[in-house]
Amino acid sequence: MTRPLLVRVWREPALATQLGEPLWEQLVAEARRTQLLGRLAARLEDAGVLPHIPRGAQKALASERVLADHEARVIRWEATCLARVLADLSDDLILLKGAAYMAEALQVSRGRLSSDVDILVPRERLDAVEQALLAHGWAHVKLEPYDQLYYRQWTHELPPLQHTERETFVDVHHAILPITSRLQPDVARLRARARPAADGSQWKVLAPEHMVIHSAVHGFHDGELTSPLGDILDIHQLVAEFTARDAAFPSTLLEEGQRLGVQVPLGHALRAASRWLGALHPAFDPAPPSAQARLVDAAVDAMVVRSLSATGTIGTSAAGLGLYMRSHWLKMPPVLLARHLTVKLLSKRKVTGRPDLVGR
Amino acid sequence: MLDLGPITLRVRSDIPAVLDGLMRVYRDFPVLPPDRFADVSLELRHGTGLRRFARKQAQLFVDGEPLFFPVALPLAPVLMEWGMNWVVSLREHAYLLVHASVVEREGKAAILPALPGSGKSTLAGLLSMSGWRLLSDEFGMLEVSTGALRPFPRPFSLKGTSIAAVRAIAPQMETTETYEHPEDGPMVLVRPAGDAVARRNERAEPRWIVFPTYKAGASLAVTPISKTDAFFEVQDDTFNYFMLREAGFEALASMVDRCRCMRLTYGRTEDALSFFDRLLAEERVA
Amino acid sequence: MNQVSPESLFAAVSPRQLLWREWDDEAAIFNPASGSTHRAPSAALDVLDALADGPATIDQLIERLEQPAAEQARMREWLGMLLSQLEQAGLVERR
Numbered sequence: 001m002t003r004p005l006l007v008r009v010w011r012e013p014a015l016a017t018q019l020g021e022p023l024w025e026q027l028v029a030e031a032r033r034t035q036l037l038g039r040l041a042a043r044l045e046d047a048g049v050l051p052h053i054p055r056g057a058q059k060a061l062a063s064e065r066v067l068a069d070h071e072a073r074v075i076r077w078e079a080t081c082l083a084r085v086l087a088d089l090s091d092d093l094i095l096l097k098g099a100a101y102m103a104e105a106l107q108v109s110r111g112r113l114s115s116d117v118d119i120l121v122p123r124e125r126l127d128a129v130e131q132a133l134l135a136h137g138w139a140h141v142k143l144e145p146y147d148q149l150y151y152r153q154w155t156h157e158l159p160p161l162q163h164t165e166r167e168t169f170v171d172v173h174h175a176i177l178p179i180t181s182r183l184q185p186d187v188a189r190l191r192a193r194a195r196p197a198a199d200g201s202q203w204k205v206l207a208p209e210h211m212v213i214h215s216a217v218h219g220f221h222d223g224e225l226t227s228p229l230g231d232i233l234d235i236h237q238l239v240a241e242f243t244a245r246d247a248a249f250p251s252t253l254l255e256e257g258q259r260l261g262v263q264v265p266l267g268h269a270l271r272a273a274s275r276w277l278g279a280l281h282p283a284f285d286p287a288p289p290s291a292q293a294r295l296v297d298a299a300v301d302a303m304v305v306r307s308l309s310a311t312g313t314i315g316t317s318a319a320g321l322g323l324y325m326r327s328h329w330l331k332m333p334p335v336l337l338a339r340h341l342t343v344k345l346l347s348k349r350k351v352t353g354r355p356d357l358v359g360r
Numbered sequence: 361m362l363d364l365g366p367i368t369l370r371v372r373s374d375i376p377a378v379l380d381g382l383m384r385v386y387r388d389f390p391v392l393p394p395d396r397f398a399d400v401s402l403e404l405r406h407g408t409g410l411r412r413f414a415r416k417q418a419q420l421f422v423d424g425e426p427l428f429f430p431v432a433l434p435l436a437p438v439l440m441e442w443g444m445n446w447v448v449s450l451r452e453h454a455y456l457l458v459h460a461s462v463v464e465r466e467g468k469a470a471i472l473p474a475l476p477g478s479g480k481s482t483l484a485g486l487l488s489m490s491g492w493r494l495l496s497d498e499f500g501m502l503e504v505s506t507g508a509l510r511p512f513p514r515p516f517s518l519k520g521t522s523i524a525a526v527r528a529i530a531p532q533m534e535t536t537e538t539y540e541h542p543e544d545g546p547m548v549l550v551r552p553a554g555d556a557v558a559r560r561n562e563r564a565e566p567r568w569i570v571f572p573t574y575k576a577g578a579s580l581a582v583t584p585i586s587k588t589d590a591f592f593e594v595q596d597d598t599f600n601y602f603m604l605r606e607a608g609f610e611a612l613a614s615m616v617d618r619c620r621c622m623r624l625t626y627g628r629t630e631d632a633l634s635f636f637d638r639l640l641a642e643e644r645v646a
Numbered sequence: 647m648n649q650v651s652p653e654s655l656f657a658a659v660s661p662r663q664l665l666w667r668e669w670d671d672e673a674a675i676f677n678p679a680s681g682s683t684h685r686a687p688s689a690a691l692d693v694l695d696a697l698a699d700g701p702a703t704i705d706q707l708i709e710r711l712e713q714p715a716a717e718q719a720r721m722r723e724w725l726g727m728l729l730s731q732l733e734q735a736g737l738v739e740r741r
Contacts (some may be wrong), residue, residue: 021397029401029423056368056397059454066453070603070681077680310424587669592685602681606665609676609683613667 003276004308006030006229010040011278013047020190023234024057030308034229037061038068038111046110068111075099076199078117078168083202085136086121089128093203094120094194096173096214100205101238103197108237116160116169120206122191123174130158130172138163138170176214183221185213208249209256214270217262219298228303229276236273239280250283267293272300361392366452366501366510369444370398375418378404378436381536385437385515385549388557396604400447404436422447434539438517447496448512449599454620455510456611457599458500462509462564463492465640469509469564471500472572473620478576482522483632485550489530490633494556495564499599504607507614508563513556515549520594523548525629568639569594569621576628580635590621650726652704655741656733658697664737667690677737684735690728694737701741704729 005027019027031037041061044050050058085109086093094100096118097245101109121129134140138161162168175187178321194204202263206214215238242249257266270284275297279286288294362369373379402420407417407430420427420443428447431439449457461472461484470492472480481497488494495509495515502509518526518535523546527533535548569590589594591612595601601608620639626632665676673688696702696710704725713721732738 020395022395025397025401032423033425054397056399060399060451062453063453066605070605073605073681080679310421450666586672586675588672588685591667591674592668592683595683605681606676606678609665609674613665613674616669617667 004030004305006034006036006040006308007276010043010233013044013049016044016047016049017052019053021054021056024054028057028060029310033310034307035062035113035227036230036233038113039230039233040111041068042063042111065111068113071113071115072109074104074115074166074168075102075117075285078115078163078170079103079201079203081163081166082117082119082133084168085132085269086125086129087202089132090121090125092191092194095203095205096120096176097218099212100197100203101197103201103203104205105198106238108234108240116171118171118173120176120187120191122175125189126158126172126174130161131174133137133161133170137165141169156201177217183262183265185215185217185262189213189260208238208246209253212238212242212253212269213257213260213262213266216257220268220272221262221265228300228307230274232269232276232304235269236277236280239270239273243281250281254283264278264293268296268300271297272304275301276304361394361396361398362386362389362561363392364389364512366455366512367399367448368392368396370394370401371404371440372402373404373418375404375406375433375436377433377537378418381434381437381549382440383614384534385536385551389560399451401445402440402443404440408625429611432539434537435513435541435547437536438539438547441498441514441517441549444514446523448499451462452501453600453603454505455499455501455503456601456608458502458594459496459498459597459599460497460500460594461513461516462500463487463636464495464509464511464564465492466644467564468497468567468640468643469566470570470636470639471509471566471571471594471615474498474596475571475573475597478521478572480572481516481518482525482574483572485516485518485522485526486529486629486633487636488516488553488556489526489533492636493554493559494552502565502566502611502615504604504611507566507611507618509566510563511556511560513552513560515548515551516557517549519547520545526550529629550618562625566615566619567617567643569616571623572632573623575625575627580627580631581623581625582635583623585621587616587621589617590619591616650704650729654701654729655701656707656729656738657701657710658694659737659739661694661698664694677735680736682736684737686732686735687728690732690737693725693728693732695731697738728731 005023009027028037031040037060041064044053044061050061058331065194075098079095082095095103098109098112098114099117101112123186141160141162156173156177158172159170160171176185176190177183190206190210193207193210195207197203198203205211212235215231215234239250239253257263267289270280271286271288274280274286288297362371371382403421404418405421407419416433417430418433418439419430420439422443427443428439458471459474461474461480463470463472463484472478472484476570484494484497494513494516496512497514499512501512530553533553534551539547541547571585571593589614594616595612598612601612604611624632624635628633659677660679663678665678667674668688668691671688673686673691675684675686675690677684692711693707696707699710701722702710704722707725708718708721733740
């Protein structure tokens with residue numbers, strides 16, 4: 001398999017200095033399409049190769065870093081503001097995903113684009129948290145009544161809340177998978193092992209093995225397959241960094257995966273990370289354990305390839321729907337699935353932008 | 361592949377009429393070899409869908425991704441400008457991007473923020489045909505590292521009666537084919553005048569911030585405004601101030617520090633043009 | 647918004663990181679933590695500067711700002727309003 005340019009340069013940053021301008025243009029386009037340009041910039045900066053690439057590419061990377069640095073600071077400020085409002089309600093407030101990576105100053109946070117904050121709160125505090133946020137400037141995004149109901153009945157989070165002035169979103173979770181999912185990792189165990197964040201704030205973060213597991217079930221079991229290469233990069237960077245800190249990390253991770261009953265999505269995630277970005281550790285078996293796992297691995301690979309190619313050529317959307325259905329199938333009983341898909345399809349809108357938004 | 365100054369642009373189209381129109385207004389820009397890195401890559405293709413409609417429409421692609429709805433063919437060059445504005449506003453963070461027209465003379469620049477109904481494009485167009493150099497029509501690009509205004513002299517758009525107003529003082533003005541917009545009336549893109557393109561890398565010092573208002577029949581009125589007013593009004597009309605943070609604050613505050621700030625109401629072209637010449641004369645004395 | 651009482655103790659939020667410009671009797675103040683830019687009377691800069699020495703009540707602030715005794719009643723009222731606004735902007739917090 002010929003690897004996409006972005007993947008090759010990620011694996012071997014020195015290659016960046018050998019690319020001519022046309023290939024750089026292709027590389028930047030791939031990285032923009034997958035929302036990974038800021039992370040690529042950080043990676044190449046760490047490798048010390050930025051001074052040796054074409055000027056146009058330097059400019060593009062530097063500009064994206066401005067954006068990523070801004071978003072990182074938005075998230076940090078949002079976490080501060082949330083802590084002020086929620087600190088009295090629970091001493092068990094946990095940051096998830098991007099915001100947690102930033103609080104821990106992990107490699108995976110560098111150059112990352114995201115302005116949403118995800119938090120995990122005890123289920124019994126969910127109402128209190130929602131009321132407190134609504135009383136302090138957050139509001140529910142206008143959702144169709146069906147979607148409101150859907151969130152509350154079947155998912156593991158509140159409908160997204162947005163701060164009315166700062167316009168940032170917060171996703172309040174009480175579990176790491178929807179309540180209808182067949183897999184129900186024991187969230188009490190995650191919470192019990194959470195630790196104070198390294199940034200000295202009032203927030204806690206998940207234990208390293210739980211961070212990886214959350215990322216794996218989110219990307220490889222949940223419905224959010226919108227950023228396949230980004231999800232794989234997350235897994236790879238997290239596992240590599242945690243393993244460098246603690247040689248026992250890979251076995252801790254596998255044991256914890258078993259204990260929480262998420263070894264299947266964890267296996268998909270670890271195999272994808274090793275396949276695409278280089279072997280992580282001998283403890284991780286590169287071979288899919290079953291014929292079905294092999295099929296899913298192949299589907300993941302197809303998604304990565306597709307996410308890197310321009311959508312200018314239409315006709316690939318059927319594959320997307322297939323995977324969309326697969327991931328929903330795993331977490332919802334069939335009757336629910338049919339109902340949800342019908343409503344989703346009926347309320348689908350396809351507007352990408354107003355041409356007169358700028359330029360007048 | 362064109363060198364626009366702050367950015368390199370790759371344009372592709374399979375519609376000959378569109379390329380002809382673009383070449384008319386873009387012909388002053390140097391053509392670069394196709395194997396150079398393009399900061400922005402745009403493509404205009406026939407729309408997809410029902411064949412007889414699709415042939416009359418153009419769809420814009422940015423780096424291979426479709427952007428905006430397809431438009432009628434004569435509007436395609438304008439669509440391209442909109443697409444470029446869109447992309448530049450999302451990508452060029454070495455500059456504080458101010459939604460404004462900018463004109464220059466003797467190294468000194470006037471920033472005309474683009475409030476709705478201000479007629480800044482018309483005013484900038486008129487000035488650019490009367491001895492001032494057009495730095496930009498849509499983006500004032502304030503270079504964060506130097507505090508200078510970077511020219512981005514692209515073809516500028518004119519609408520409705522403005523077309524005739526500018527043509528009256530510049531009969532030689534070259535434009536794309538006129539497009540009749542269902543609501544806004546006629547629209548054209550105009551080839552940048554004089555040496556605007558040749559001097560596309562020559563930066564200018566911000567000296568004046570002028571908020572223009574065109575009011576038919578009104579006599580000329582100039583009201584000085586406080587620098588704090590100017591700071592916050594310009595800030596409201598930038599694309600990336602918030603993203604640039606400290607650098608954005610410093611760039612904008614320094615620009616305001618160096619500028620005389622005022623509102624200008626005018627009803628006649630000659631009044632506005634002589635007002636700008638007077639500004640320059642006062643600057644020479646000072 | 648809570649009423650400002652004589653006992654309320656105010657502290658500036660990281661005053662040494664703020665960026666500002668003062669033009670005539672107004673100022674633009676940039677708060678790096680929040681990324682927000684605020685418009686304020688330029689006297690707000692004096693107040694933030696005085697608070698940089700440490701948290702203070704309104705009376706302590708008046709002392710730090712070296713205001714003549716005759717002006718104190720008016721100052722107290724004015725500072726109360728200004729501090730509430732600065733608090734709302736996230737530039738000052740109540741301890």
